[in-house]
Amino acid sequence: MDDMADTVSEALPRDFEALRALILDRRESLPKRIAQVAAYALDNPDEIAFGTAASIASSAGVQPSTLIRFAQHLGYDGFTSLQQVFRERLRERTTSYEERLTVVRGDADDGTSNRRIVDGFLAAASKSIDVMSRNIDDETLDRAIDLLNGAETIYILARRRSYPVASYIAYALGKLGVRSQLIESASGLSPEIISFATPRDAVIAISFSPYASATVEEARVLSANGVPVVAITDSAFSPLAQFASVWFEVAEADFGGFRSLAATMALAMGLTVGVAELRRGRKGRKSANAKV
Amino acid sequence: MDDMADTVSEALPRDFEALRALILDRRESLPKRIAQVAAYALDNPDEIAFGTAASIASSAGVQPSTLIRFAQHLGYDGFTSLQQVFRERLRERTTSYEERLTVVRGDADDGTSNRRIVDGFLAAASKSIDVMSRNIDDETLDRAIDLLNGAETIYILARRRSYPVASYIAYALGKLGVRSQLIESASGLSPEIISFATPRDAVIAISFSPYASATVEEARVLSANGVPVVAITDSAFSPLAQFASVWFEVAEADFGGFRSLAATMALAMGLTVGVAELRRGRKGRKSANAKV
DNA sequence: AATAAAATGAACTGTATGTTCCATTTTCGC
DNA sequence: GCGAAAATGGAACATACAGTTCATTTTATT
Numbered sequence: 001m002d003d004m005a006d007t008v009s010e011a012l013p014r015d016f017e018a019l020r021a022l023i024l025d026r027r028e029s030l031p032k033r034i035a036q037v038a039a040y041a042l043d044n045p046d047e048i049a050f051g052t053a054a055s056i057a058s059s060a061g062v063q064p065s066t067l068i069r070f071a072q073h074l075g076y077d078g079f080t081s082l083q084q085v086f087r088e089r090l091r092e093r094t095t096s097y098e099e100r101l102t103v104v105r106g107d108a109d110d111g112t113s114n115r116r117i118v119d120g121f122l123a124a125a126s127k128s129i130d131v132m133s134r135n136i137d138d139e140t141l142d143r144a145i146d147l148l149n150g151a152e153t154i155y156i157l158a159r160r161r162s163y164p165v166a167s168y169i170a171y172a173l174g175k176l177g178v179r180s181q182l183i184e185s186a187s188g189l190s191p192e193i194i195s196f197a198t199p200r201d202a203v204i205a206i207s208f209s210p211y212a213s214a215t216v217e218e219a220r221v222l223s224a225n226g227v228p229v230v231a232i233t234d235s236a237f238s239p240l241a242q243f244a245s246v247w248f249e250v251a252e253a254d255f256g257g258f259r260s261l262a263a264t265m266a267l268a269m270g271l272t273v274g275v276a277e278l279r280r281g282r283k284g285r286k287s288a289n290a291k292v
Numbered sequence: 293m294d295d296m297a298d299t300v301s302e303a304l305p306r307d308f309e310a311l312r313a314l315i316l317d318r319r320e321s322l323p324k325r326i327a328q329v330a331a332y333a334l335d336n337p338d339e340i341a342f343g344t345a346a347s348i349a350s351s352a353g354v355q356p357s358t359l360i361r362f363a364q365h366l367g368y369d370g371f372t373s374l375q376q377v378f379r380e381r382l383r384e385r386t387t388s389y390e391e392r393l394t395v396v397r398g399d400a401d402d403g404t405s406n407r408r409i410v411d412g413f414l415a416a417a418s419k420s421i422d423v424m425s426r427n428i429d430d431e432t433l434d435r436a437i438d439l440l441n442g443a444e445t446i447y448i449l450a451r452r453r454s455y456p457v458a459s460y461i462a463y464a465l466g467k468l469g470v471r472s473q474l475i476e477s478a479s480g481l482s483p484e485i486i487s488f489a490t491p492r493d494a495v496i497a498i499s500f501s502p503y504a505s506a507t508v509e510e511a512r513v514l515s516a517n518g519v520p521v522v523a524i525t526d527s528a529f530s531p532l533a534q535f536a537s538v539w540f541e542v543a544e545a546d547f548g549g550f551r552s553l554a555a556t557m558a559l560a561m562g563l564t565v566g567v568a569e570l571r572r573g574r575k576g577r578k579s580a581n582a583k584v
Numbered sequence: 585a586a587t588a589a590a591a592t593g594a595a596c597t598g599t600a601t602g603t604t605c606c607a608t609t610t611t612c613g614c
Numbered sequence: 615g616c617g618a619a620a621a622t623g624g625a626a627c628a629t630a631c632a633g634t635t636c637a638t639t640t641t642a643t644t
Contacts, residue, residue, distance in 0.1 A: 046383050115430045119425065120562075125417070125557070130418075141410060160463060161460075171455065261557055262421070262554045265413075266554075270406065273413075274409050
């Protein structure tokens with residue numbers, strides 16, 4: 001047992017992914033109890049990283065010695081060296097962006113490296129995404145998509161900072177074969193276009209403080225005309241939240257006063273693709289969708 | 293020492309951020325060696341999480357007993373309980389978005405929950421951001437910002453999927469008082485606008501496979517006329533990379549064929565604010581910048 | 585400057601840990 | 615079905631560990 005283990009030609013995995021691959025590769029050939037440990041290890045990597053041999057063994061329903069045998073089977077010289085790999089896995093993803101954000105802010109004074117600026121925006125984006133993943137409500141989402149799904153034409157309303165999101169939605173809806181109309185301020189035709197909307201249509205309105213008055217006003221008019229409004233905004237006190245049929249609260253982190261758009265973008269894509277999926281399901285079966 | 297420590301009224305921090313705040317709060321009042329440990333702990337949280345009292349003490353340049361005193365000063369009953377907080381920190385951020393992405397993909401078949409779709413886009417965005425944070429090159433970034441800083445007018449070139457990024461750049465540059473010109477396909481005036489550009493200007497061109505021919509052609513013309521081009525694209529084989537003065541390779545993850553824009557957006561904001569910072573420095577001192 | 589109090593260093597100790605060993609059971613080849 | 619080899623359970627072992635103790639030094643107080 002001790003002489004064949006260390007004559008393996010391949011180097012031992014030093015990172016988790018390689019180890020995972022190795023385990024999956026040998027899965028078939030492992031003894032029962034060892035396989036049991038292997039399965040547990042891949043399912044509960046954190047436990048392996050932090051636990052003691054005894055506690056892990058108990059959780060996995062084996063003897064501590066089996067853990068050592070498992071490690072040795074893979075070529076490690078003991079449980080401890082195997083555990084290092086599981087710990088390394090946690091170390092790698094070490095600096096969360098939330099931490100970086102505070103760090104970046106902390107020493108923003110000592111010379112403005114451009115790298116630091118980009119890092120700041122990356123951190124803000126990452127944090128926004130994290131927050132959204134925790135806060136998004138399934139039911140609100142389902143209602144919004146249902147509502148949009150019923151629309152003949154989806155009107156998209158956003159100005160200034162939110163405009164990029166609107167243009168992305170319009171582009172994606174177009175690609176997905178959903179009829180939509182982007183309200184541009186440039187064209188100056190907003191009032192005419194808006195007057196075409198009926199209660200059988202729907203609106204996606206996006207606005208964050210300080211709310212663009214055009215967006216708010218147009219959304220209000222549309223809502224008053226019976227057109228259902230899905231709003232993406234930043235608080236319950238937003239004017240959009242007052243009359244929207246469904247509204248999302250999106251908390252974007254900012255860097256240097258510039259707020260991220262990452263979470264809003266992801267939500268927008270979710271709404272867009274969600275609607276498209278529904279319609280696709282209604283008609284036939286799914287068709288391959290090209291990269292967009 | 294043992295009777296005053298546990299009579300603290302406030303609950304002990306169970307999560308890292310609270311602990312960090314507590315330490316920073318008491319920083320002034322801590323004895324020298326204890327403060328030394330505190331500084332080390334905040335700088336090397338991973339070491340605290342995985343190391344032994346002896347190894348950490350050695351790294352931090354103190355006696356092991358000082359570590360225990362540090363923990364007790366904060367109100368914990370020993371080093372081990374303090375260490376739990378540092379370990380918990382690593383556990384929390386356990387499910388990385390990269391992992392979630394594969395999960396989401398894995399069971400994409402079993403009924404298409406809308407939540408799953410949004411999660412997919414969030415995961416793609418997060419992964420894109422992670423990849424960019426690892427790959428971005430400081431020198432390229434500095435060169436690009438230098439180049440843009442020298443421009444009289446910054447022309448922004450992007451179509452279709454990349455257009456939202458362009459519109460965001462244009463908006464932000466406007467807010468920051470940097471002269472820029474967004475090339476819209478809608479207006480049909482692109483050729484005329486482009487003909488105004490001189491070598492004293494600069495171009496930001498954004499395009500990903502499949503490259504919009506208008507973007508590529510216009511960028512090529514501008515470059516041929518001596519206007520320096522900063523390109524954001526997806527590979528060295530991109531047509532934009534051929535003639536760009538500086539180019540960034542951005543690898544965006546995708547979900548269901550829809551690529552994220554998160555990393556591109558963050559980079560774009562970095563370029564924008566980087567240029568603005570440079571110019572602000574050139575003129576006077578920094579002015580407060582409002583949320584955008 | 586003298587004294588008390590707090591902080592520090594370093595050796596010590598009980599314990600909990602990873603590992604080894606061996607008896608027993610199971611699996612596999614013939 | 616028999617014998618050998620591998621696998622397993624469980625206890626014993628050596629040690630590395632966190633925590634304690636105490637002598638010494640440093641800091642604060644009067």
